[in-house]
Structures are given as structure tokens and as C-alpha cells.
Amino acid sequence: MKITIVGAGYVGLVSAACFAELGNHVVCVDRDAGRVERLRKAEVPIFEPGLGELITKNLAAGRITFTTDMKAGVRHADILFIAVGTPPAGDSSADISQVLAVAGEIGEHLSRFLVIVDKSTVPVGTADRVRETVLNALRQRGSKSGAARRLPDFAVVSNPEFLKEGAAVEDFMRPDRVVIGVSDDPSGRKAEALMRQAYAPFNRNRERLIVMDVKSAELTKYAANALLATKISFMNDMANLADALGADIEKVRQGIGSDRRIGYDFIYAGLGYGGSCFPKDVAAICHTARESGERLRVVEAVRSVNASQKQRFVERIAEHFGGSLEGREIALWGLTFKPATDDVREAPSRYIVRRLIALGASIRAHDPQVQSIEQLMPGESVARLGQRIRFVSDPMQAVRGADALVIATEWKVYRSPDFAALRKSLKKPVIFDGRNLFDPADMKRLGFHYQGVGRRAA
Ligand SMILES: NC(=O)c1ccc[n+]([C@@H]2O[C@H](COP(=O)([O-])OP(=O)(O)OC[C@H]3O[C@@H](n4cnc5c(N)ncnc54)[C@H](O)[C@@H]3O)[C@@H](O)[C@H]2O)c1
Incomplete structure (x- = not known):
């Protein structure tokens, strides 16, 4: 054709x-x-x-x-x-x-x-x-x-x-x-x-x-994205409760994902959804609803949970260092909004970079696809931020002498690091993992202070 x-x-x-x-x-x-x-x-x-x-x-x-x-x-x-x-x-x-x-x-x-x-x-x-x-x-x-x-x-x-x-x-x-x-x-x-x-x-x-019919097809796309975003925010809400109660959200995920009515997809706790679609589509469907005299109360809550998730994560990092990151060097792994793409639109890493720098930190960042501040924040004025972030081509180069490692995107290359080398390279063996890549008990055994999302710190 x-x-x-x-x-x-x-x-x-x-x-x-x-x-x-x-x-x-x-x-x-x-x-x-x-x-x-x-x-x-x-x-x-x-x-x-x-x-x-x-x-x-x-x-x-x-x-x-x-x-x-x-x-x-x-x-x-x-x-x-x-x-x-x-x-x-x-x-x-x-x-x-x-x-x-x-x-x-x-x-x-x-x-x-x-x-x-x-x-x-x-x-x-x-x-x-x-x-x-x-x-x-x-x-x-x-x-x-x-x-x-x-x-x-x-x-x-x-x-x-x-x-x-x-x-x-x-x-x-x-x-x-x-x-x-x-x-x-x-x-x-x-x-x-x-x-x-x-x-x-x-x-x-x-x-x-x-x-x-045409209208139902148009609405189907928004309904699909809103439901997927709901699964993510639901899990993040539950992760915060798991944190407060001393439960492990990863165990809960497996416990509920095995129910075929729920399924394993889109129920990972983490830094919330980003990208070029979910944030704007979830916002747009709420807007459409309000214009039609309706309110999507569940979906509005999904947005607010998503916004606070990455804030809580940075607060945890700041708390660990007594509230200020002045003079701290933070290694950051992963910048794209998810692995296997070069897309950084609405990526949680953008918020994390801004906040860590605002709290006084310098950042050494690694991402397989993003290698400059201009690429991470296109169209924004980044001269000041650029002085506080350095991009390196090897994940281990990022951690050398750093006060902590922060993981923001679950690229495959980060999933099985040489933990002994990692522990030696970091100034202090501290990891904040926004994607729950590792098991807290294993990390404790390996000598790390490890903080995931919705899992007790080890
Ligand atoms: N990216 C995704 O994963 C994804 C998935 C499903 C749906 N969508 C939707 O698909 C649409 C496109 O998304 P995208 O991520 O591919 O966008 P994009 O920004 O990557 O690409 C859009 C392209 O359209 C071009 N363009 C804009 N106006 C034009 C015009 N008048 N004439 C010719 N070219 C023009 C731009 O130059 C750009 O290259 C959006 O509505 C998005 O919500 C995106």
C-alpha cells in the first residue's frame, strides 16, 4: 500500500x-x-x-x-x-x-x-x-x-x-x-x-x-495510560506504607503479582513514572474530565503520588547526610526515564539532579545514552547546573571517591556490578536505589548501607 x-x-x-x-x-x-x-x-x-x-x-x-x-x-x-x-x-x-x-x-x-x-x-x-x-x-x-x-x-x-x-x-x-x-x-x-x-x-x-467509534478509540488510549500510571502510583503508595510498617514491597509485589487478575507488569515500586507520555496524558485526561464537568478522582491522586515519590527519595538521601549535601560528591547511575531509550522527557533523574545540586552536592553521572547536561535538559538554561555535574563514560568511574551512589534508571549494565570493587571505590559504601535492583539482605552482607524504595534500609 x-x-x-x-x-x-x-x-x-x-x-x-x-x-x-x-x-x-x-x-x-x-x-x-x-x-x-x-x-x-x-x-x-x-x-x-x-x-x-x-x-x-x-x-x-x-x-x-x-x-x-x-x-x-x-x-x-x-x-x-x-x-x-x-x-x-x-x-x-x-x-x-x-x-x-x-x-x-x-x-x-x-x-x-x-x-x-x-x-x-x-x-x-x-x-x-x-x-x-x-x-x-x-x-x-x-x-x-x-x-x-x-x-x-x-x-x-x-x-x-x-x-x-x-x-x-x-x-x-x-x-x-x-x-x-x-x-x-x-x-x-x-x-x-x-x-x-x-x-x-x-x-x-x-x-x-x-x-x-472514533471517540471511544480516542478515550481508549488515555484510559490505558491512566490505568498503567495508576498501577505504578498504587504500588508507590503501598511502598511508602511498607516502609513505615517495616515490610518489603518487593515481597508484596511477588505476593500480589502472582494473582493473574493483577499480574506482574507495572507494579514495581520506584521513582514514579516519567517519559513523554504518562505525565502529559494523565494530566490531559484529568483536564478533559474537568472540562466535561466530571472529576477523575483516582487519576488525580495518581498524579499527586507520582509527584511526591521522587521528592521523598531525595529527602531520604538528604536525611542520611544530616539535611545538607554541601561538599558531597554523589555518583548517579541512569538518567533516561527508563532503560533502552535516549528519551529524557520528564525523567525523574532531572528532578533528582536539580535537587541534589540545590542541596549542595556535586554529581558524577553515567548513562549509556545521555552524556551532557544539554542532552539531559534540552532547551533549559543549564550553565550553573553544568558546573556541578560531570558525565563519565564508565559506571565505575562515576563512583570513585563518591559519598554515595544513587540509581535512577534500571539499565541492564547496572544490574550485576562488581560489588567488591564498588565498595572499595565509594568513599562510604552507601547506595540509594530508586529502582530496587538489589536485595537489601545481600547488600548488608556485602557491607553496604543500602536504601531501596519500600524496603527496610540494610
Ligand atoms: N513516544 C512514545 O512512546 C509514544 C507512544 C505512544 C503514543 N505517543 C504519541 O505519539 C505522538 C508523537 O510522539 P513522539 O514521541 O513520536 O513525538 P516526537 O516529538 O518524537 O516526534 C514528533 C515529530 O513530529 C514532527 N512535526 C511536528 N509538527 C510537524 C508538522 N507540522 N509537519 C511535519 N512534522 C512535524 C517533529 O519535527 C518531530 O520530529 C504524541 O502524541 C505522543 O503522545 C508517543
Whole structure:
């Protein structure tokens, strides 16, 4: 099929590469000319396992091209996916201006039936606004040309994306489900048939398509993220209680995860959720609810637990050192919001770095993907922070002579360190583990003061 993806970010690039890999002819449009130029040379601007190989292979096979030219993208496609950003607006709603800007451009160039797919995470009602925006652009074109022509037909479909960064290619190729929201009219039915065709290769082992009305599809994405965030905050709340009662949240996790109705996923206590999706999506669904005269009381609590979790963690560190970190050198392992990605958007490490420095500490940081303060806090003024943080290329280099080690992201490389060397390298054998990587009793035996989340300090 002929597919256009607008937006060459985490979602757009993965979608483009995977559709191309399945034999489709894909045009990927991005407004960032530098990004497009690099992609044409198979230089992938983000880190996502397996993505580089797919792009290189499909560029060579001529099944994927990159451009800044929306007209070429619109004219190419049977189906056009909008995968641009929907960042948080000041009032915690989702800012859909990038999506509507793309819709306007589609209207400027549309010449035959097109399925326009909202793949970006967008609030309920956005498909209607995309439709209006495309129609307005089409009408303007009509009035400029002066000719009373029939407007080209199109359908707006909701197809939210559920991939996880760090496993995005695998998730896209083997989705748990593909949610499609279509309208119940002739254009909607035509669009459904084309969407079924596009996703047929993903259905070989079982039917994965769940077709519904557009609004339900839009809400499904927010409901999924809100529920996953709820599991995380629930567990963090429980971890704080476990701390107070002298219980071990890891034992509790295993005790409840073994219940199939609960399951093991997303019930790790830690520093709370971060990333480019959960924080903004959870905030946006609360905003949508309030605008509709409802309140999502559970989800609002989820947000407040999440905000306090990383604060409590830093308070624990400060307490250990008597309230001030003046003159202390802290080693920090892990900066991305989770392992196997280079994404630092809303990463708990950003808060931790700021707070530790505000309390007087200097930081020596290691992360497999993040190597500068500019990369950790893009677009922020970081000159002052930059003087207090040094980035090193080896985890053991970070701990040499440090007063404590703080673990903020559970990269695989941190899971089995040489504990004897670690103990010798640290000035004092003190570890604050925001990801509960190690067993407190083992750590005590090895001579560490070890503080996880929701587990008695050893
Ligand atoms: N990142 C994830 O894990 C993930 C998962 C599921 C859903 N989503 C949702 O998918 C959407 C995209 O997220 P992302 O992380 O891929 O974003 P991103 O910021 O990585 O990429 C967005 C891209 O869109 C481009 N863009 C913006 N406006 C454009 C325009 N008018 N024309 C052409 N290109 C334009 C930008 O230059 C950028 O390259 C968001 O709504 C997000 O919530 C993200």
C-alpha cells in the first residue's frame, strides 16, 4: 500500500520503518529539514533498538523515503498517519496545534480519497477538529480557484499507538491489539476496509483489530495510560506504607503479582513514572474530565503520588547526610526515564539532579545514552547546573571517591556490578536505589548501607 507518515519522531519513525518492512511504500514527512537530511543518510536521530537496521534496509530497498514536502506526502498516500507531538499546554491539556497544522496542510493538497489517521495521542473530539480543519482548507482552496468543484472525499480515523519506547519495533510488529475508531458512514466504512488491509500482516496469528467509534478509540488510549500510571502510583503508595510498617514491597509485589487478575507488569515500586507520555496524558485526561464537568478522582491522586515519590527519595538521601549535601560528591547511575531509550522527557533523574545540586552536592553521572547536561535538559538554561555535574563514560568511574551512589534508571549494565570493587571505590559504601535492583539482605552482607524504595534500609 502507499502510506505516508507525518512526524519522524519515536512513533512516526517506528511506524514508517515497520510498514516499509512489510512491503508498503512509505513516505515519511517531517518539518525538521536537518532531521530529514540525516534520515536520508540512514542516520537515525533517536535511539530505539532495531530501528536503525530497519531504516537502513528499507532505504536501500527504496520502500521508505524522507521529505519535508507535505504536498508529496499527501499526493502519495492511500493512508496518511499523523504522528506529530501533542505536548502539554500550560493548563495541562494536550496541545494539538501540531496535529491541526498538519490537518490544514492536508486540506491544501488533498486531491483524491484519503484516510487521515490520528496516531498521535489526542483528546476526545480531536478527529472532529481535524475533519473541520481539512474541510476549511479545502473550502478556501475552492473559493480561491473560483470554480464550483466537488471537494475530494476523506475520512478521519483514530488509531492510537500503544508502543513502548525501548521495545517499540517489537511492540509495533507484534501488537497486543490495534484499536481503530471509524465513523459509521460510507467514508468511514471505506476507511475501515483500508485500515484492515494495512494491518492485515499484523493479524496472521490472531485477529488483533478492535474496531469502534472514533471517540471511544480516542478515550481508549488515555484510559490505558491512566490505568498503567495508576498501577505504578498504587504500588508507590503501598511502598511508602511498607516502609513505615517495616515490610518489603518487593515481597508484596511477588505476593500480589502472582494473582493473574493483577499480574506482574507495572507494579514495581520506584521513582514514579516519567517519559513523554504518562505525565502529559494523565494530566490531559484529568483536564478533559474537568472540562466535561466530571472529576477523575483516582487519576488525580495518581498524579499527586507520582509527584511526591521522587521528592521523598531525595529527602531520604538528604536525611542520611544530616539535611545538607554541601561538599558531597554523589555518583548517579541512569538518567533516561527508563532503560533502552535516549528519551529524557520528564525523567525523574532531572528532578533528582536539580535537587541534589540545590542541596549542595556535586554529581558524577553515567548513562549509556545521555552524556551532557544539554542532552539531559534540552532547551533549559543549564550553565550553573553544568558546573556541578560531570558525565563519565564508565559506571565505575562515576563512583570513585563518591559519598554515595544513587540509581535512577534500571539499565541492564547496572544490574550485576562488581560489588567488591564498588565498595572499595565509594568513599562510604552507601547506595540509594530508586529502582530496587538489589536485595537489601545481600547488600548488608556485602557491607553496604543500602536504601531501596519500600524496603527496610540494610
Ligand atoms: N513516544 C512514545 O512512546 C509514544 C507512544 C505512544 C503514543 N505517543 C504519541 O505519539 C505522538 C508523537 O510522539 P513522539 O514521541 O513520536 O513525538 P516526537 O516529538 O518524537 O516526534 C514528533 C515529530 O513530529 C514532527 N512535526 C511536528 N509538527 C510537524 C508538522 N507540522 N509537519 C511535519 N512534522 C512535524 C517533529 O519535527 C518531530 O520530529 C504524541 O502524541 C505522543 O503522545 C508517543
